[in-house]
Amino acid sequence: MNEKERYSYHTLSQQDYRSFNQHLAEGNALDVIRWAYDTFSHQLVYACSFGAEGIVLVDLISRAKQDATIIFLDTHVHFKETYELIEDMQAHYPSIQLKMIQPELTLAEQVAKHGEKLWETNPDLCCYIRKNKPLKQALEGYTAWLSGLRRDQSPTRAKTEFVNKDDKFQMIKICPLIHWSWDDVWQYIKDHNLPYNPLHDQDYPSIGCEPCTKPVKEGDDLRAGRWTGLQKTECGLHINTPISKE
Template structure:
């Protein structure tokens, strides 16, 4: 296909397109999937990164394909200091990357005034919507596709993720280069390439989100067991299908 494919987006991709490209990419490694994505979507591709272990791996791979790629971080204002620390390390290591610290529309004080204190405890889905989903929707506007570090073995809700996915929530194409990677693969890559990473990973935090809603996990627990502990919630909503009204 020629450069005209860069005009393709969520609205023009058919199910046959998704099937075709997943077949085309199925035997490629993650680095080649990333290269394909940037060749295909060009500047209409953005990476939304949480700066966890998977994110660090993807950033290193992306930097080898497009040194000035745009990286979006959803700065909820309630992240761990260790998360901000590793972001600063990444900025120093990859100075050409465009790291966009996307802010919510409401400050924490404004949110408390409107919805009450500690919204993450009283209405966690609403808190995620205001501080993550809505800001990402704004950050992705005008793009055709976004990259994500989802892996199939992270949780049952991610087990069927493909390299190229239809994202009904943000009306974009979602590309996930690491779907076949294990947790061990992630750490082998980090160690082999001497990459910085979030220090909380050494304290039994495999999945790291906002400080009030993230806890260490016990041996043998699901990697996302420490997210929204003790409530019926496993996802912030970025990777779930929109509910029908």
Template sequence: MEKADYDTLNKSLERKDSLDILKWAYSEFGDEIVYSCSFGVEGMVLIDLISKVNKEAKIIFLDTDFHFKETYELIDKVKARYPTLKINLIKPNLTPEEQAEQYGEKLWKVNPDQCCQLRKMIPLENQLSQHRAWISGLRREQSPTRANTEFVNKDNRFKSIKICPLIHWTEEEIWMYVKLHQLPYNDLHDRNYPSIGCEYCTKPVKEGEDPRSGRWADSGKTECGLHQQP
């Protein structure tokens, strides 16, 4: 599709709610759509909404081998609560030991972009090459780089179509939904981690700071690259 096609499509969907967007997405793409989930709090909302639309939806998690133990514990809870969802943990081609041997120790500190490329970008590219579209939990409120996200987006980086059903949700609304439906969530959220990535690259955030300031702190990096367009 060309840009004008995306504009027209988003115009037709602009008054739809998140469930409507998901229903449209699964009707349009069927088995050729996958949800790439980081298991943050937005992910808990999306998983619950997706389960209402497609109980056998495909969900992937980019398992970098460097995540917090709390993240892995949460994934086990989600699998138990939604046993019919097809949740797969996707590993990089290199083990941490192989990466250290080839690129040096603590690559995430020396060259975080390359670390993300090896452990997240390449694995996701391999997965998305098998699908026509993917779902993301991006919200416009999260950061300036996400402020113009639409429901349906042309993804030049992965040569795919990116569906973002939660673009209009506020953080307050996300947490209201989680509490109302008693959804499991990462315990780190209660310990000043609003945005959670790999253990080595994520720090707690002080009150009043940008919610994503704990990601790649002191490096000048704000995104892993999954949502940045070339």
């Protein structure tokens, strides 16, 4: 077994993760991305939501690996602005390999099985069907995945490292933007004249599925518009709990 082959969820020790993070501690986001592709090569994939952080990461990734694979979880209930942005990004980065990941159930099939507006009656189940389960299937065959998590996004993300053990998907999760602020993200977008979702200019800092995303009042948490009124702040992709069943 060569050095790269031993780098997997099942073979890395806690000391390995500490060593990786110590090695990357003085680097910037692009350094982390280059290290990730050098270490995991074609076994690395980026799961992108095309939020502001996602735009930054796609641009950085294109500088490290022009033909990188990116996956997008197409829940079929995203904003039209999100789909339009994806088209713009594909034109902007023609070498990027984008895969639109579809849930097993169409919206009509989900209604027939679970009733109308599952995102209101059982949002966790809806997220499982349309995001968690499809991502788990899409990640099969990969060793590591990139994510745009930042520590200042929410308390649940405050201890995220560059290189993380992802017990949920049994993979290695790499988060190059952990030290970036919201202002850092937008300064990069402006400095590089990157396309972005126009909903960000309408008080939508965090953009997910249309039924579960609302504008945020000035001074509120950046993710306050997600699942407003519910005891829910995450779709579950970044919480290390077992994937539930239908």
